[in-house]
Amino acid sequence: MASNNTLVVPHAHAALDQMKYEVAREIGIAIPQDxxxxxxxxxxxxxxxxxxxxxxxxMAEMQLAGRASR
Known part of the structure; x- marks a missing residue:
């Protein structure tokens, strides 16, 4: 069975990874270094x-709201 965890935008992986670390820091969760x-x-x-x-x-709602106001 194929995985459904493929990203629609392949280079978005780095941005999602960065977001993970930012959110973890904001809510006080330590991300394992290994x-x-x-x-x-x-x-x-x-x-x-x-x-x-x-x-x-x-983020998606803000983008959609920006498109709707044009």
């Missing part, structure tokens, strides 16, 4: 993912 998330608490991982999703939705 890249292994197996020791991260489920609550922290969920908070991180939820905040990233919230930020992405806000």
């Amino acid at each position: 890249g292994y998330y197996g020791d991260m608490a489920t609550r922290d991982a969920g908070a991180l993912g939820g905040n990233i999703t919230r930020r992405l939705v806000q």
Whole structure:
């Protein structure tokens, strides 16, 4: 079975990675330096993912609002 985790914009990976570190720093979660998330608490991982999703939705809403006002 193929993975559905492919990015629509391939070079967006770096921007998403940067956002992950920014959001983690804002909410006080330490990102593992070795890249292994197996020791991260489920609550922290969920908070991180939820905040990233919230930020992405806000960005999309702002873009759509900008297009609608033109």
